[in-house]
Amino acid sequence: MKAGIIGLPSVGKTTIFNVLTQGKAAAGPAAGRRLEPNVGIVKVPDVRLDFLASKFNPEKTTYATVEFVDVQGLVRGKGQDMALAPLRSVDVLVHVVRAFQDESVAHSEGAVDPERDRRNLDYELMLSDIGSIEKRMERLEKDLKKLKNAAGEKELAYLQRAKAWLESEKPLREMEVSSDEKKLIKGFAFLSEKPMLYIVNVGEEEIDRLKHPEAHGTLSPNTEQTVVCGKLEAEMAELPDEELRTYLADYGLPESGAERLIRTTYRLLGLIAFFTVGEEECRAWTITRGTNAQHAAGVIHTDLADHFIRAEVCGYDDFVKHGSMHALKEKGLLRLEGKEYPVKDGDIMTIRHSG
Ligand SMILES: Nc1nc2c(ncn2[C@@H]2O[C@H](COP(=O)(O)OP(=O)(O)OP(=O)(O)O)[C@@H](O)[C@H]2O)c(=O)[nH]1
Ligand SMILES: [Mg+2]
Incomplete structure (x- = not known):
């Protein structure tokens, strides 16, 4: 991040x-x-990772x-x-x-005036965004004249809406966007957004x-x-x-x-952590809340997502309560979860994969 x-x-x-x-x-x-x-x-x-490291005594x-x-x-x-x-x-x-x-x-x-400074700096970001939008619109309108296409029209509609929003003196982070638009604007990197x-x-x-x-x-x-x-x-x-x-x-x-x-x-940012543990390495990984097990595996390595079979999962609190992976296994608290499992904050995971 x-x-x-x-x-x-x-x-x-x-x-x-x-x-x-x-x-x-x-x-x-x-x-x-x-x-x-x-x-x-x-x-x-992360005190949870400190604790895991004290238990596994990993090299790293x-x-x-x-x-x-x-x-x-x-x-x-x-x-x-x-x-x-x-x-x-x-x-x-x-x-x-x-x-x-x-x-x-x-x-x-x-003079010191936090509220004024907050507003003024937002204006700077918004002005910069208006500049980028105008440039982008100009190019897009030219392209659309040459060759009409649905994706371009959609983008233009978004840019017009964003520009009007900014001109009403509101930053883009306050504007609601559809999931379609979200994909569309990924590459733009607007600052007030x-x-x-x-x-x-x-x-x-x-x-x-x-x-x-x-x-x-x-x-x-x-x-x-x-x-x-x-x-x-x-x-x-x-x-x-x-x-x-x-x-x-x-x-x-x-x-x-x-x-x-x-x-x-x-x-x-709605970020959470999950952990991988072992004698070699104990490690914290950052994901957004709601990320599924397969995508989380992909944060470790894209191969793990591609060849994902299951994740072996236990909650951090369960680990603390029972003290070892072995004890958790015996009590049946190590769960096997599929691709769609939404990873929770503090989950300790082992990814099973093919290849
Ligand atoms: N009294 C007081 N002075 C502070 C505080 N924080 C920073 N300063 C002082 O303010 C001056 C500017 O601090 P910087 O951290 O360089 O500020 P900056 O925002 O990075 O400044 P630029 O990079 O020039 O925009 C320094 O002399 C700091 O010692 C604070 O909490 N109290
Ligand atoms: Mg500075």
């Missing part, structure tokens, strides 16, 4: 990127003017990963195409919104908000929100794990901002 971090200049994007990736990318105003984005891979923390434990891309700050109304280009390929946008007050860090809009996670970057004086990070009014479709304090997180990122737990406990927080952010992203 790939996530793109966006926001106005100097809102704390790179600070948060460093926290997530335990990276050392240069932060601060001068650093923000470079064009090359920062890219880093983050391990998805492989966590699911998320790739984060941190681009330069977007300046309102400026040509953004260069800055936006690396975001076309991401699955989710993470919009860092500044809520911290700090005289020493200039705000591109003057991507699911959006808002990260409200609060100051240290507002640390109490971290206790209810997901408390919010109504959220628009395909968005989530969480709160972090970039400064505090940066301090925490320096700590070894045990000290981090004590530090969090001192503040009365159940988890770090990095953990919360990844968890919220999973929820936003």
